[in-house]
Amino acid sequence: MEGITTFKSDYLPYDVANRPVRVPAECKPVTGEMDMGTTYRRDYNAHKINPVIIVKPVERKYKREGKVNTIPTYQADYRVWEVQRRETNKVENAYQLPTEKFGNSTTFQDSFFPREISLRKSFKPTVVTKLSDQPFTSVTSHRSDYVPHQLEPQLKVSKEEYKPNSQPFVDTTTHRCDFRGLVGELPKSFKPEPSKVEVKALFDGTTEFRDRFQPWAISLPEVHKAKEYVPPTGNMELTTTSHLAYIPHDINPAVLMRPVERSRRNNAPFQGNTTMRDAFQAWDTHRPEIVKKSQDIPKASGKFDGMTTFRAHYRPHNIVLTQSCKPSKMALSSSAPFTDETLYRTEYTPKKQEVCPATYPSPPGYVFVNTDSHGHKFFRRVSPDVSKIAHANGKPFYD
Numbered sequence: 085m086e087g088i089t090t091f092k093s094d095y096l097p098y099d100v101a102n103r104p105v106r107v108p109a110e111c112k113p114v115t116g117e118m119d120m121g122t123t124y125r126r127d128y129n130a131h132k133i134n135p136v137i138i139v140k141p142v143e144r145k146y147k148r149e150g151k152v153n154t155i156p157t158y159q160a161d162y163r164v165w166e167v168q169r170r171e172t173n174k175v176e177n178a179y180q181l182p183t184e185k186f187g188n189s190t191t192f193q194d195s196f197f198p199r200e201i202s203l204r205k206s207f208k209p210t211v212v213t214k215l216s217d218q219p220f221t222s223v224t225s226h227r228s229d230y231v232p233h234q235l236e237p238q239l240k241v242s243k244e245e246y247k248p249n250s251q252p253f254v255d256t257t258t259h260r261c262d263f264r265g266l267v268g269e270l271p272k273s274f275k276p277e278p279s280k281v282e283v284k285a286l287f288d289g290t291t292e293f294r295d296r297f298q299p300w301a302i303s304l305p306e307v308h309k310a311k312e313y314v315p316p317t318g319n320m321e322l323t324t325t326s327h328l329a330y331i332p333h334d335i336n337p338a339v340l341m342r343p344v345e346r347s348r349r350n351n352a353p354f355q356g357n358t359t360m361r362d363a364f365q366a367w368d369t370h371r372p373e374i375v376k377k378s379q380d381i382p383k384a385s386g387k388f389d390g391m392t393t394f395r396a397h398y399r400p401h402n403i404v405l406t407q408s409c410k411p412s413k414m415a416l417s418s419s420a421p422f423t424d425e426t427l428y429r430t431e432y433t434p435k436k437q438e439v440c441p442a443t444y445p446s447p448p449g450y451v452f453v454n455t456d457s458h459g460h461k462f463f464r465r466v467s468p469d470v471s472k473i474a475h476a477n478g479k480p481f482y483d
Contacts, residue, residue: 090291094283123258139241150229157224163216173207201331243363255375265381280401291409301418 441447450463 094285123261127256142239144236150231153225153229161221165214170209246367260375267381287407289407289409294409299416301416301420303418303420303422304415 441450446452447463449466451466453462453464455461
């Protein structure tokens, strides 16, 4: 094989030169002292700020002259009830082990007869509340010991009046003072000019794939038909044990024993005055005016042409479509029969299947040796050259 392709013969390499490296200029420090003064230090006027006084309410301490009763109502009114112990309803286990040998049938199979289901008697005690014969005392420690006190009048704190500053607000900034709108130059483009590489030689249309490729005749594979589905005959029984043996019962829903809630309403008029509404006074505020910058660049007066650099410098070129060398997708049919022979079919030789010696009660060619504690039998071969022990436990022998 020569190893020459159309890409190697048509492609011509070009000499590419490296871009020159730009040497950075040396940094030379500026002589002299640096002026650290700024417009902020020059124009800023310092103001004295007093700390904010925290307005905290006066703590109030309430004293009670009465004596505290340390006995709670639970300890004074609680009575211990006598509770009787319930008797157990456990059934004694009178089962005795059988003396006879176990047969094929079980006691459940011999003694069981299907009977109707009878509901068991409930041994759950009835829920009955035991009422006390003593009258109910509704007096609590809160009702007996609580003494209402008169609230002291609320302290009124005088609020200082707001005094605005008499000096006008200075809204000049360093940006407004120092900024000047100057017209800058547009950056130059370093993009290389597009150059079209044209080849004047005509394309032959021959490739290595077309010269070396030879189509082979392929026969279509045989289609295997699936067996037709035959539905089973007869009717399907859709009854279940739940439908046959289930007995519906009438169940009444449980009645809620929750007491009726009684809402407590207060008929007193609602007082909507708060300290925020009484002490707060809204101030008249005005939105500051928007500071607009003066336009230094004049607006264009002429009509816009709509012409761009792409429209002015673009040159249309004729496009030559490349001919496709892809072969057509068509199945090649052949009248010759399909050869389905393989290496496995031609070179395979059938072998005789040997019967495992463990299936015989006394395997031929082996002599019984002994039996271990688990009941496994060990045999030895008759041949004097090979002495190997095989394990006969329903598994194949190992050599």
